[in-house]
Amino acid sequence: MRLFNVLFTLALIVTTAKSTLAQSAADYRQQGIQYRAQEQFPSAIDAFQKAVKLDEKNLSGRIGLGWTLHLANRREEAIDVLQNTIPYNPFNIETFNALGIAYLVNGDLINAVAAHTWSTMLDRNNEIPFFNLSLAYERLAMYDWAIESGKRAAELEPNNPHPWIALAIAYQGQGDQVSAKQIFQQAINVDSRYGDRDSLNYLSRAAFSPEQIKTAQQLLATIQ
Amino acid sequence: MNRRNSLFVLGLTLLLSSISIPPAQPKPIPLATTEARIRQRQDQLRLISPAAYDLTRYPIADQNERHWRQLLWATAVIEPQDAYVRDAIAQILTLTPQRLSPAQSRTVEMALQIATQLYSSNPTPNLQQQFIQTIAQSPNPRWVAMSLSALSKGGATTTQKQQWINQIARRFPKWSENVSLYTTIKELTTVAQTPPIRDLLRWTIVPNQQQLYVFCQPDRAQLCTAFLRDRTGRFVRNNGRLWSMPLLTRSLHNLSWNFSRGYTPQGIYRIEGTIPQPDTEYFRAYGFYPLVQLFAPLEPGVKEFIPGRRGTLTGKLDGYKALLPPSWREYFPIQASYWAGLFGRSEFRIHGSGEDPNFFTNNQRYPQSEGWNPAIGCLSALELYDSTGRVQAAHMPDILRRLGSRPTGYLIVVESANTPDAIAAQINAL
Numbered sequence: 230m231r232l233f234n235v236l237f238t239l240a241l242i243v244t245t246a247k248s249t250l251a252q253s254a255a256d257y258r259q260q261g262i263q264y265r266a267q268e269q270f271p272s273a274i275d276a277f278q279k280a281v282k283l284d285e286k287n288l289s290g291r292i293g294l295g296w297t298l299h300l301a302n303r304r305e306e307a308i309d310v311l312q313n314t315i316p317y318n319p320f321n322i323e324t325f326n327a328l329g330i331a332y333l334v335n336g337d338l339i340n341a342v343a344a345h346t347w348s349t350m351l352d353r354n355n356e357i358p359f360f361n362l363s364l365a366y367e368r369l370a371m372y373d374w375a376i377e378s379g380k381r382a383a384e385l386e387p388n389n390p391h392p393w394i395a396l397a398i399a400y401q402g403q404g405d406q407v408s409a410k411q412i413f414q415q416a417i418n419v420d421s422r423y424g425d426r427d428s429l430n431y432l433s434r435a436a437f438s439p440e441q442i443k444t445a446q447q448l449l450a451t452i453q
Numbered sequence: 454m455n456r457r458n459s460l461f462v463l464g465l466t467l468l469l470s471s472i473s474i475p476p477a478q479p480k481p482i483p484l485a486t487t488e489a490r491i492r493q494r495q496d497q498l499r500l501i502s503p504a505a506y507d508l509t510r511y512p513i514a515d516q517n518e519r520h521w522r523q524l525l526w527a528t529a530v531i532e533p534q535d536a537y538v539r540d541a542i543a544q545i546l547t548l549t550p551q552r553l554s555p556a557q558s559r560t561v562e563m564a565l566q567i568a569t570q571l572y573s574s575n576p577t578p579n580l581q582q583q584f585i586q587t588i589a590q591s592p593n594p595r596w597v598a599m600s601l602s603a604l605s606k607g608g609a610t611t612t613q614k615q616q617w618i619n620q621i622a623r624r625f626p627k628w629s630e631n632v633s634l635y636t637t638i639k640e641l642t643t644v645a646q647t648p649p650i651r652d653l654l655r656w657t658i659v660p661n662q663q664q665l666y667v668f669c670q671p672d673r674a675q676l677c678t679a680f681l682r683d684r685t686g687r688f689v690r691n692n693g694r695l696w697s698m699p700l701l702t703r704s705l706h707n708l709s710w711n712f713s714r715g716y717t718p719q720g721i722y723r724i725e726g727t728i729p730q731p732d733t734e735y736f737r738a739y740g741f742y743p744l745v746q747l748f749a750p751l752e753p754g755v756k757e758f759i760p761g762r763r764g765t766l767t768g769k770l771d772g773y774k775a776l777l778p779p780s781w782r783e784y785f786p787i788q789a790s791y792w793a794g795l796f797g798r799s800e801f802r803i804h805g806s807g808e809d810p811n812f813f814t815n816n817q818r819y820p821q822s823e824g825w826n827p828a829i830g831c832l833s834a835l836e837l838y839d840s841t842g843r844v845q846a847a848h849m850p851d852i853l854r855r856l857g858s859r860p861t862g863y864l865i866v867v868e869s870a871n872t873p874d875a876i877a878a879q880i881n882a883l
Contacts, residue, residue, distance in 0.1 A: 316684065319661035320761055339778050343657045346775050350659075350759060369779050 254284035261293050270301035288314060288321055296327045304335045322348055326357045333361055333436050341365045356385035356392070363395040364436055367402055375399035383415075390416040390423050391435045398444045410452050413445075424449070481842035482807070484736050489842070490809040493737075500527040506541035513545055515556040521545075525563045529570055529705055532814040539577055542568050546583035549600075550590035558593075565596060566714055569603040570706040574818065576607035588617050594625055595712070598633035602709050605641060614641055632796040636711040639785060647869055648780040651879055656778040657686065658721060659760060663862035665724065667832065668876050671868050673703045673716045674819040677832070678873035680880060681855055684862075688880050689855060695877050698852055700803065701825035701833040702866065705813060710789050713798060714829040720790025721776055722747040722801060722864040723758045727853065740805025740836045742849035745856065747801040747864055749794030750776075760861070765794075786868060798830060803864075805836030805849045832866075 257280035264273035277294035284290055291314040298307035311328040318324070329344035342365050345358035363379035366372070379396030386392055393416035400409035417424045426449060432442050483489060504510065505524050511517045528538060545564040553561060565587075572580045584600035591597050601617055609617075618638055621628055628634040650668075658664060661684050669677035676699040681689040689696040708715035727743035730736075748755035750766040750773050758766045766772055773791040774782040781787050806826040810816050813827060824846075826833050834848040856862070869876065 312686070315660045319659075325660070339652055339655060339780075340657070342779055344660075347657075347660055349775075350762070366779070371779055371782075374779070374782075 254280045254287060254290060256280075257283065258287070258290050258293055261290075261297065265293075265297050265300065268300075270297060273297045274301060274303075286317055288317060288324065291317070292321075292323050292327055295324075295331070299327065299331045299334070304331055307331045308335065308337075320351060322351050322355055325351070326355070329358060329361050330436055333365055338365050338369055342369075354385060356382050356389075359385065360392045360395060361436060363392070363399060364438075364441065367395070367399045367441065368438060370402065372399050372403035376403065388419060390420040391432070391437075393419060394423065394429075394432065394437075394445055395441075397448060398441055401444055401448055406451070409448055413448050413452060424453075426450075482736065482741065482838065482844075483842060485807055485809075485838035485844075486842035487840040490812065494530075494809075494812055497527040497530050500524055501531055501533050501535075501538070503535075503537050506537055508541060508544050513548060513553075513557050513560050515554055518556040518560055521560045522563065525560075525567050528567050530813055532571065532574070534575075539571060539579055542571065543579040543583045546580070546587060549583070549587040549593065549596050562596070565599050565603075566706045566708060566712075569599065569606070569708055570815070572603050573606045573707040574815065581607065585617075588620060589624075594628070594631045595633040597621060597625070598631075598637040599708075599712055601641070602637050602712070606707065606709075618642070632792055633711060636789075636792050637709070640709075640711075643785055645784055645786060647786075648778075648784050650867070650869055650871065650876065651883070652778040652780045653865065653867065654682075654880055654883060656781075658776050658863045658865075662760065663724075663856065663860075665856070665862065665864045667700060667702070667717075667864060667866045668871070668873065669702055669717075669719075669866060669868050671870065673701075674822060676700065676822050676825065677702050677866075678876065679852075680876070688883075695880060696855065697873065697877065698848060699825070699835070701822050701827065702831075703819070703822070703827040703833075705815070705827040705829055710793060711796070715798075717801065717828075717830055717832055717866055718749070718789035718793040718798070719786050719866045719868055720749075720788060720793075721773070722749055722790055722866070723755055724856065724860050724862045724864050725755055725757075726859055726861070728802070736807040738806070738808070739802070740807050740834075740847070740849060741844065742805055742836075742847065743853060745803035745852065745860060747803065749790045749798060749801065751791065751794035752799045754799070790866070801830055801832075803832045803834060803849075803852060804828075805834045805847055807836065807838075810837070 257276045261273045261276035261280060264276055274294065274297050277290060277297055280287070280290040281294050291310060295307045295311035295314065298310060308328065308331050311324060311331060314324045325344045325348040329341050329348060332341035332344055342362060345362045345365065348355055348358035349362070359378045359382035363375045363382055366375035366378060376396065376399045379392060379399050382392035383396055393412055397409045397413040397416060400412060422428045426446050429442055429445050429449065432445065433439070437445070500523060511520050513521065542564050545561060546568060548557070548561050568580050568583070581604065584604050587600040588597050601621065604617065605614055618641065621634060621638070625631065625634060628638065654666070663684050664682040665679055666682065667677050667679045679698040679700055681696060683689055702717035704714060704716035706714055710716050710718035724745060725748055726746050728746055730739065730741055730743050748758060750758060753765060755765055757763055768775065770788070770791060773788065777787060808826050810824055810826055816826070824835055824837060834852060836847045836849065837845040839845045
């Protein structure tokens with residue numbers, strides 16, 4: 230009888246501890262998301278790190294940590310976390326979307342192309358990698374590839390002006406100014422704020438490089 | 454999966470992995486003894502005689518296909534320098550303009566392969582004349598392409614090559630739609646600078662897959678060097694030093710990559726499992742150890758060229774280019790495995806060889822790769838036996854151990870003028 234009691238108590242401790250741990254990781258993830266929404270990046274990173282420590286295999290925690298590090302401009306750490314997430318599931322699109330953007334903003338265009346290309350292989354209807362591929366190829370002066378990727382991104386997300394602008398500057402790079410102007414006008418039709426030169430500065434938040442923003446501003450000047 | 458099933462799978466995996474890589478054979482292999490090897494070469498030598506090459510006795514007819522297949526293979530192995538051998542082969546090539554039965558065509562095609570081999574070591578006028586005639590008159594675009602390629606290897610001038618290309622373009626207005634003609638002419642007329650090797654070393658074809666790089670000199674008689682990047686993107690090391698492995702990709706017939714039995718095409722291949730050995734029937738050609746199975750991008754039979762997606766690569770040439778780093782996509786030579794798979798080259802493997810390196814006469818011309826045997830498209834690993842038939846040295850066990858018991862990943866063959874040390878330095882600097 231005493232043995233039964235001991236075993237029962239032990240079992241209770243084990244099961245309770247397990248559920249507490251799982252709950253804590255989820256709690257920390259939730260906390261991380263909330264802090265991140267408030268742009269309190271150090272607190273958000275701290276929370277995600279605790280979540281990952283408690284539940285290493287949880288992809289949401291790892292991707293959340295990587296993405297928050299990216300937003301906090303701690304790019305190398307972000308890339309490291311996201312790279313180490315791949316072995317847990319090499320078919321998870323969110324990992325590669327986040328990793329590709331981190332590479333792109335970091336200026337590592339080759340790895341950005343690799344990560345986003347794999348994303349497109351995982352899902353042909355995933356608009357994020359096509360848009361980012363368009364930006365990466367434009368920076369590599371591979372305008373044919375930039376145009377093809379930009380077309381697909383705009384097709385998948387016609388109500389977002391960013392793919393249209395990416396496509397327009399790709400045409401501009403290729404020397405097709407007629408198409409570049411037409412497509413840029415399409416972006417303005419979707420969101421009239423992009424008819425204003427200063428608004429184009431916000432494109433940096435959408436992973437456009439300073440040179441690409443400048444190209445977009447020059448293009449805008451030709452149609453006004 | 455319950456625990457019992459897990460244990461069963463684990464047990465099965467251990468059992469299979471222990472079967473797939475046999476230990477170095479302590480017992481002698483009868484086919485590898487000096488006595489067996491002398492007998493084997495004598496069997497080939499015995500086939501070489503003026504009577505055997507007599508076309509009045511053995512005309513190129515369906516019923517003589519077996520005779521010519523055996524004799525032409527013996528010719529490739531022995532490379533006899535007697536004039537009657539070349540005369541007979543040149544005589545067979547006079548048939549290239551004619552309408553032939555399938556059996557006759559197979560004999561003529563094999564004669565073209567052996568003619569290329571003989572011509573590249575000694576470009577005699579009788580063979581040259583038949584290659585020129587094939588370009589001028591044969592309706593078979595592949596034979597025309599093979600002839601152009603052979604003439605180019607035999608020291609043709611740029612002017613001559615251009616004349617033949619013009620002639621081909623007149624005879625075959627749609628030459629660019631024929632893979633043999635397109636790839637041969639494209640290669641002869643394009644001088645492409647190799648893009649940065651560093652881009653290729655850093656590039657991930659597909660995440661979480663190992664990548665076996667095989668760097669070759671443009672002269673495939675030189676040994677290539679393989680380096681392995683593991684699933685995490687790190688290059689494999691051995692006691693702190695970069696792991697590497699010499700492999701030979703030379704074609705016995707000195708044929709280009711874009712012809713059947715030609716040397717290993719550059720480009721990307723899927724690594725998908727192994728083919729078990731030993732099998733005494735195939736010991737001589739493929740050695741004692743399992744063969745690593747490779748698939749060209751468009752080669753049927755692959756389970757998943759891209760993990761998670763059944764079958765061959767899709768998306769045509771752009772789909773293949775997307776597997777390459779941006780700076781390599783327009784570099785024509787790296788597209789070779791794509792084109793080779795498209796026109797039907799298949800069954801590329803990494804394997805050893807049970808043949809004595811002295812078996813192939815033309816090995817003597819390549820002392821820089823002494824010990825390795827040529828192949829007909831595969832990547833050949835060192836495998837040597839002593840006079841009693843016991844294995845002396847074999848590289849396949851190390852390759853198989855590094856790749857894992859059921860290997861998957863990608864192999865990339867690249868020609869680069871860089872030395873293996875220079876490539877290793879680039880890897881170390883990543």
